[in-house]
Amino acid sequence: MSFNYSRIIIKIGSNVITRADGLPDAERITHLVNQIAEIKKQGIEVILVSSGAVASGRSLISVSEKSDAVAVRQLLASIGQVKLINTYSHLFGKFSILCSQVLVTKEDFRDRLHYLNMRNCLEILLQHQVIPVINENDVVSVTELMFTDNDELAGLIASMLNAQALIVLTNVDGIYTGDPKLESSSIIKEVNDAGIDFASFVSSGRSQFGRGGMITKSTIAHKVAKLGIAVHIANGTKENILTDVLANKVIHTRFTPTKKTSGKKKWLAHSENAATGVVQVNEGAKTVLISSKASSLLPVGIISIVSDFKKGEIIKIVDEHNKTIGLGLAEYGSDKARELTGQKNQKALVHYDYLYLQG
Ligand SMILES: Nc1ncnc2c1ncn2[C@@H]1O[C@H](COP(=O)(O)OP(=O)(O)O)[C@@H](O)[C@H]1O
Ligand SMILES: N[C@@H](CCC(=O)OP(=O)(O)O)C(=O)O
Numbered sequence: 001m002s003f004n005y006s007r008i009i010i011k012i013g014s015n016v017i018t019r020a021d022g023l024p025d026a027e028r029i030t031h032l033v034n035q036i037a038e039i040k041k042q043g044i045e046v047i048l049v050s051s052g053a054v055a056s057g058r059s060l061i062s063v064s065e066k067s068d069a070v071a072v073r074q075l076l077a078s079i080g081q082v083k084l085i086n087t088y089s090h091l092f093g094k095f096s097i098l099c100s101q102v103l104v105t106k107e108d109f110r111d112r113l114h115y116l117n118m119r120n121c122l123e124i125l126l127q128h129q130v131i132p133v134i135n136e137n138d139v140v141s142v143t144e145l146m147f148t149d150n151d152e153l154a155g156l157i158a159s160m161l162n163a164q165a166l167i168v169l170t171n172v173d174g175i176y177t178g179d180p181k182l183e184s185s186s187i188i189k190e191v192n193d194a195g196i197d198f199a200s201f202v203s204s205g206r207s208q209f210g211r212g213g214m215i216t217k218s219t220i221a222h223k224v225a226k227l228g229i230a231v232h233i234a235n236g237t238k239e240n241i242l243t244d245v246l247a248n249k250v251i252h253t254r255f256t257p258t259k260k261t262s263g264k265k266k267w268l269a270h271s272e273n274a275a276t277g278v279v280q281v282n283e284g285a286k287t288v289l290i291s292s293k294a295s296s297l298l299p300v301g302i303i304s305i306v307s308d309f310k311k312g313e314i315i316k317i318v319d320e321h322n323k324t325i326g327l328g329l330a331e332y333g334s335d336k337a338r339e340l341t342g343q344k345n346q347k348a349l350v351h352y353d354y355l356y357l358q359g
């Protein structure tokens with residue numbers, strides 16, 4: 001049985017695009033573009049999240065090893081992104097397909113208006129049959145402003161565009177039960193909502209040119225699947241991998257999508273870093289909020305306003321043990337919330353439509 005998706009995000013990792021010597025693998029990129037063109041011909045909308053700017057830069061310039069690592073990354077990415085996008089543009093052009101360059105930073109996902117502007121841009125590209133090729137803007141994203149890696153970025157894009165699936169291509173067949181190099185390890189074919197402790201068997205090690213490693217892939221995949229989007233982690237170095245994944249013909253790891261979530265909640269799900277305020281709730285409120293019943297956060301269940309916020313800002317909701325249980329959009333500021341804390345029959349601080357609860 002093949003998967004019937006109409007909109008997919010494909011993430012191509014550094015290790016898929018890069019040869020062992022650190023230079024871009026032109027043959028592989030060509031093969032992937034050929035498959036994407038084939039998928040597009042079937043009427044499936046495709047958004048590409050592609051790493052490879054740094055690797056492409058490496059093929060164009062040599063830099064002294066003594067130079068500052070952050071500056072070198074900026075230099076390589078700045079030069080390399082031009083080559084990367086030119087490669088895609090040339091290869092897609094052979095199929096008369098237009099692609100576009102979209103470079104983003106973590107900041108672009110913070111503010112809802114900015115987020116919606118970005119979404120509108122991607123939607124109009126898709127409406128015009130263009131394949132957006134997205135990468136982090138490595139030239140301005142440094143240290144704490146960076147995404148953990150492009151897996152995190154791909155997860156955000158999948159949520160933003162209500163995609164049905166996210167396909168993450170890496171250099172192993174999927175998530176293994178242990179070190180992929182050991183014979184005793186096997187591929188986990190299906191992950192469902194039951195919740196697996198990935199950290200217990202996925203090592204934090206990364207492959208040569210990767211940034212986040214398999215741990216970020218697992219965490220992001222789990223989060224995205226819980227928002228109702230299927231996630232496939234597969235080996236991008238294998239022949240016909242994309243068409244085979246969609247035809248369900250190849251062994252890989254698939255995270256089963258669970259409940260459907262609204263666009264607003266999907267945005268909130270990825271907004272922890274943008275939260276300004278923190279609100280602590282009691283056990284009763286926690287139970288009601290995480291139950292299957294749709295409930296808003298009312299002042300009666302609030303114990304304290306831990307840090308300040310203004311109306312319309314994102315707040316983190318924590319339980320009595322300071323564990324984060326969700327994120328929401330404040331209907332009013334922290335001054336008013338403090339006045340109402342513990343009181344019955346008051347206006348909700350977070351309306352259910354603007355409340356995302358981590359499960
Ligand atoms: N349990 C595991 N299953 C699969 N891969 C693992 C596991 N533990 C660690 N890894 C490592 O994660 C690497 C893939 O992540 P990463 O280096 O970030 O790649 P990419 O560039 O594709 O994002 C694999 O090459 C593998 O060495
Ligand atoms: N933006 C960088 C890639 C960063 C990155 O996180 O890569 P990956 O390990 O593939 O998720 C580049 O284009 O070189």
